[in-house]
Amino acid sequence: MSWWGRKLEDRERWVLDPLVGLGPLRFGMDSDEAEAALGGAREGNSQVAADGGCWVRYQDVGVTGIYGPGMILAGVAIDAMEGPLVRLREVELIARVPSQARTEIGNLAGREDAAVRVNWSGDPEIAAWGVSMGTALEYGISSEGRPERKDGMITSALFVSAELAESPYETGPVLHWCDVREREKNGGSWPVKTDQERSHWDWSPLKAVGPLRFGTTPQQVADALGGEVPAGRQGHFPYWWWRRGAAGQWTLAYDRFEQTGVTAHYWYPQGLPVLGAVTVHGRTGPQITYAGTPLVGATPSRLDEAMLQHIEDHGLGLLFTPSGSPIPPGLQFDINAIRTGDTAISEVTFASADWEL
Structure with missing residues (x-):
């Protein structure tokens, strides 16, 4: 099913086990085990790194597997529009209004004494959970049945193993998938000129x-x-x-x-x-x-x-x-x-x- 035809209520619902895995995926799986856990999901784009790691986008489910050397699962990126809806305790993390998700994440982190910092995109990052939040533009369906842009952002997320949790976007496997070193860093505000x-x-x-x-x-x-x-x-x-x-x-x-x-x-x-x-x-x-x-x-x-x-x-x-x-x-x-x-x-x-x- 194309992403624009996937309704929110039809998306899979996964639970995050911080630093261990989410849904059917467990960090430390090899690529064959991860593909089997995803029910043989069809692979889309992929790229192999010089050190033997790679990333693979499983386009049927809106999930990207990020693999370290030896093709061992080290991270999972969930797409905002088509990926599974991931929950940690009572907090839904995916396809949320960013400010609402930020507030609920902050409340949960406070109760669990987990430090929240701001990542490169200006979104919450919690090393204790191996979570780095992101966003994407929301799309809908026009009256003619084609995808059309909306005006709001919704949340996506990167989930990583304990080895990557302290600095997810500075580690080899994640850098190969998404190198943000040269991108403009955001401190969590987005001022606009009139x-x-x-x-x-x-x-x-x-x-x-x-x-x-x-x-x-x-x-x-x-x-x-x-x-x-x-x-x-x-x-x-x-x-x-x-x-x-x-x-x-x-x-x-x-x-x-x-x-x-x-x-x-x-x-x-x-x-x-x-x-x-x-x-x-x-x-x-x-x-x-x-x-x-x-x-x-x-x-x-x-x-x-x-x-x-x-x-x-x-x-x-x-x-x-x-x-x-x-x-x-x-x-x-x-x-x-x-x-x-x-x-x-x-x-x-x-x-x-x-x-x-």
Whole structure:
């Protein structure tokens, strides 16, 4: 069953045994035992690490198994929209409003004298339970039967064994599945600029976003932003077995400019990095309009409705992007959703003609 067809009441219900396992899964199982415990669930995406560990997404049940060396189960990630509903004592952890889950987790942790800290995403993390909470945007079903974005966030979670519990996202098995070292860290708040506080940029589809022109070098991008130094950058080596500090050409993927509120994405059409796309940050980035509609910092569902109405009024044809946003064909942009606590607002990625969104 597709995730958008899975109702909350139809999802499996699992109980967490902290640091030991959850539902039918037990930390220390090998991959064959875990697959059998999941009833032979169909495997989707997976990746193997140089040290022999791997992660496997079991797409039928919304579960990702994270394996250490020897294919031993060390962690389990539960998807917000399609994974089992996991309970610890009386607290439901999955598919909850984040602030409500945070309050109940805090109350339970207080009773059990368990320390609660904030993880990289600004969500609760409790080493004593091997729990690190997360969130994802909630989706629903439109009247036409297609998935549509809602405006709220719901909880997901990572559960790990005792060996990983102190710093889950800094351990090898979890880093291989989700490397957050270069991502912007959140302290648990999501301030948003008002429209009056934002600068306003023009957009030339397929050519430029404000002062940033597609095809320019990283240095030219920084110069166009007044010499701003990137607050963060991410890249990769060409092969999975190359690690940081190893020989080989490091490939720059993007620069994040916090002061301006944009991320510059690069590609290598002729062997050197040039600007291929720009993401305007929803909480802090400049405002950009299309057909009189502000695209940045808007309520996702209302913006989707406005785009659909504009497309229908002008007979422009309809394209759904990978994130599920409806846009006219040929403009190369995607309306994403970024968290603002329990809710979300829009942020937009604008791309050059040959960039794959």
